[in-house]
Amino acid sequence: MAYENIKLNKPNMTVVDTYFYMFDDTYDALVQKTDGSNTAFAYPLGTPLSNPVVYSAYDGIYFWSMEDVTGGNSIKRWKIEGSTCNLKQTLNFTPNFSSDAFAIEHYHPTLATTVTGGQTIISMSDYNSKVYSGVVLSLPTEDLAVASVSGSEITLVSGSLYSHSIGEQMNFYNYLWIFNSYSAGTLHKVNPYTGSTVTTYSGTEYDDIYACVFTEVTEGFPSAVNALMYLKSTNLKYLDVGAMSLYGTMTIDNMRIDNITVIRVYGLSVVDNNIYRLQSEANYYGSNVSWSTYNYVLSTTRRFINTISFSAYPAILPANGTNTSRLLALVNDQYGDGVVNKPVAYTDTDSIGFVTINPAYTDYFFGTGEAISYYKAGTDIHTVTVEATVTQFD
DSSP, X not given: OOXXXXXXXXXXXXXXXXXXXXXXXXXXXXXXXXXXXXXXXXXXXXXXXXXXXEEEEEOSSOEEEEEEETTEEEEEEEEEETTEEEEEEEEEEOSSOOOSEEEEEEEOOBBSSOBOTTOOEEOBSSOGGGOOTTOEEEOSSOEEEEEEEETTEEEESSOOSSOBOTTOBOBEEEEXXXXXXXXXXXXXXXXXXXXXXXXXXXXGGGSSOOOEEEEEEOSSSSSOEEEEEEEETTEEEEEEXXXXXXXXXXXXXXXXXXXXXXXXXXXXXXXXXXXXXXXXXXXXXXXXXXXXEEEEEEXXXXXXXXXXXXXXXXXXXXXXXXXXXXXXXXEEETTSOBOSSOEEEEEESOSSOEESSSSEEOOSSSOOOEEEEEXXXXXXXXXXXXXXXXXXXX
């Protein structure tokens, strides 16, 4: 799709279900748009924006925005209430702060037990270890503030006002992750309830980060994972914030055709297995396309064929109709891993010589991505071109 799709006029975007949300500082509104660029609704902001929003996020309950302020950045938490979007909290990060992207770590478990009115101890189906004193657990009818946690038992500051059933949906957020390009680059783990920094991780790895998102990834790995995904140049990295280690890196097609200039991504959202990137230009089938507005470009977490390389050994054969050359195609997905059991078709320009195994399938057992065949020489002395093509049918 080389055409404009959502046509946002501000460089910030959050995707929720099938809608695209944008903070508009011109009209002081949170604009809700459809995939076809139609405005579904515009929620007036209860408090005017002080500056343009440079990045935004969503945690299942609240919208979050980031603005540039003198000496650093300001992050605000908003909630849609009725027909307006109201400011709930403002956190300022100054001085020595220069951020273009942040993410809010959030989880969505269910109640593991029934809760009666006045009950002070509850348990969730999962993520109990992610809760700490001060975290607020949101249920459809009330918010529950956490006093302490011991194993799977969560003690509340005060008893619940209402009764709740097993399996009722809960939402909570626990940390802000803010990339800071000041100096050599840092990543800040911040308590969003107090604004205090819990830990700061330093290194050029966290410098010049313009897009990130915290999300649950349900495809591409053996099991679902919760990841801080951040874009470093043309690589979308999956960070395990518990171990602070990378468990996946995905190649993104955000490079101009000169293979030098990286196309900036202004926003990042994941819905199901679709990755939405907000850009003002794109590389489509070998051509640079630029827009007057900001639009999304799609990627997917689902593994797909991304590259194929090919070699033949030996490269020179006697024209005796007997000798063979080993053909090796190496097929990788967007994570740099070998694809499994995909057909590689070979063609050659020799009317007598031929490829012995055609198609050859990539390695099924060890995930090397290798597809091996052989070319048997013809009897005419001339240059023979062998080409390998891989196709993904699923």
